[in-house]
Amino acid sequence: MFEFFRRTPREQKSGTPLIALSLSGGPRWSPRDTAGLARMGVMNNAVAYACVRKIAGAAASVPWLLYDGANELESHPLLTLLAQPSAHEDGPALFERFYAFLQSAGNAYLEAVALDGTPRELHVLRPDRLTVVAGARGWPAAYDYSVAGHTTRLARDTVLHATLFHPLDDYYGLSQLSVAASAIEVHNAGAAWTKGLLDNAARPSGALIYKGPDGAPGLTDEQFGRLKRELEDAYQGASNAGRPMVLEGGLDWKAMSYTPSDMDFAETRAVAAREIALAFGVPPMLLGIPGDNTFSNYAEANLNFWRQTVLPLVARTAASLTRFLCPHFGGDLRIGYDTDAVDALGEARESLWAKLNEAGFLTVNEKRQAAGYSPVEGGDLL
Numbered sequence: 001m002f003e004f005f006r007r008t009p010r011e012q013k014s015g016t017p018l019i020a021l022s023l024s025g026g027p028r029w030s031p032r033d034t035a036g037l038a039r040m041g042v043m044n045n046a047v048a049y050a051c052v053r054k055i056a057g058a059a060a061s062v063p064w065l066l067y068d069g070a071n072e073l074e075s076h077p078l079l080t081l082l083a084q085p086s087a088h089e090d091g092p093a094l095f096e097r098f099y100a101f102l103q104s105a106g107n108a109y110l111e112a113v114a115l116d117g118t119p120r121e122l123h124v125l126r127p128d129r130l131t132v133v134a135g136a137r138g139w140p141a142a143y144d145y146s147v148a149g150h151t152t153r154l155a156r157d158t159v160l161h162a163t164l165f166h167p168l169d170d171y172y173g174l175s176q177l178s179v180a181a182s183a184i185e186v187h188n189a190g191a192a193w194t195k196g197l198l199d200n201a202a203r204p205s206g207a208l209i210y211k212g213p214d215g216a217p218g219l220t221d222e223q224f225g226r227l228k229r230e231l232e233d234a235y236q237g238a239s240n241a242g243r244p245m246v247l248e249g250g251l252d253w254k255a256m257s258y259t260p261s262d263m264d265f266a267e268t269r270a271v272a273a274r275e276i277a278l279a280f281g282v283p284p285m286l287l288g289i290p291g292d293n294t295f296s297n298y299a300e301a302n303l304n305f306w307r308q309t310v311l312p313l314v315a316r317t318a319a320s321l322t323r324f325l326c327p328h329f330g331g332d333l334r335i336g337y338d339t340d341a342v343d344a345l346g347e348a349r350e351s352l353w354a355k356l357n358e359a360g361f362l363t364v365n366e367k368r369q370a371a372g373y374s375p376v377e378g379g380d381l382l
Helices: 034-042 046-060 077-083 091-105 181-199 221-235 265-280 298-329 343-357 364-370
Strands: 064-068 071-073 107-115 118-125 130-134 140-147 150-155 159-163 206-210 251-255 333-337
Touching: 034 046, 034 091, 034 181, 046 091, 046 181, 046 265, 046 298, 064 077, 077 118, 077 298, 077 333, 091 107, 091 118, 091 159, 091 298, 107 298, 118 298, 130 159, 140 159, 159 298, 181 265, 298 333, 298 343, 343 364
Parallel strands: none
Antiparallel strands: 064 071, 064 333, 107 118, 107 159, 130 140, 140 150, 206 251
C-alpha cells in the first residue's frame, strides 16, 4: 500500500557492470529462447495457453485416412500405427503434443522406431532438446537429442521435422509465441499490476508528511525504520484494506490518486489478448475476449477457425506423414484426413452435398470425388 516507504532492490544482471540514468526507461523483454518463451507464454499466459491447446486439440481430433491410389483403405498396418503409435500413447494424444510443440516452439519432431525397415512406433521429441546437424552441403544431415548431459545422434530419415515459416533461418521455424512475445509480456504485466493493485486495496501509494515545529529536525533513521515497519505490518495487504490509520502528532497522510488513463489496464490487456490470438490464428470471439465484432456469431468464427487455421495445419501434416512413412510400407499410399468427422463443418458439408446432388451433368464418381470420397463400381455413368 505504502510504496513511498518501500525500497525495491535492484535487479542483478550478468555481464559488464553498467550504470544507466534514465527518466523513462525502455521496456525490458524476457528471453526469446524456446524454454523462456514456453514459460512466459504457454505456462504463464492464459490467452497463449488457450490458443495452443485449442489448435492442438482441434487438429488432433481429425481422424486419419489412408488411400492406395484412388481407393480408400479400411485397414492397414500404417493406419494401426497412426491410431496406436506406441504402447503408452494413442494417436490423438501423440499428435496433440506434436501440434502443441509446433505452435509453441515453431518446430515439432516425430521419431519413427523401425523394425526390419518398417516403422513400428512413433514418438514426439521435445524441440528444446533437438539440434540440427548440418551436412557438408548445408542440408540437415542428422539430429542431436540431448537430455541430462547425454547426447544421442538420430539419423535424418528417422525424424520428421515440421517447422513454421521463418524468413531468416534455414533449419528452424518461427513460433507464434516468439511473434506475440511483446503482447504476451504486456498482458502478463497488466495481470501483475492488477494483482498488486488488489493487494493494495485498489488504491495507489500515498505519502506521510512530517510537520514538526518550525526548526525541528526531520525523522531520525530509527524513527523512519520503526514507522515503515509499523505501516507494513498494520496497513499493507488485502486483509488490511480499509483499515483506519492512526497517526501520531506531526504526521499527515496525503493520498495519491490514479488518472483514468492509468486505470485503463483492462482495455490494454484486451488489446494485447487480441494481438496474441491474431498471431495464432484463433478468432478472439472463441476465447471470450471482449470488444471483438469481426464475426456476427460464434458459429461463423468457429468455421473460420477450422478452415483457415486447423485444416491447413492438418493438411500439411498429412503431406509430411505421407512423405515420411508411406515409402516404408510400399504401394501407392497416401495419408489423408476425414473432414466428415468435424462437427463444425457440418452445415458447410450439407450445403456442398445438396449442390452436388443437384448437378445432373456430373457422374456419381465425379460427385463423390468432389465430396472427397473414393469412386465406386458403375459410378461413371450419368
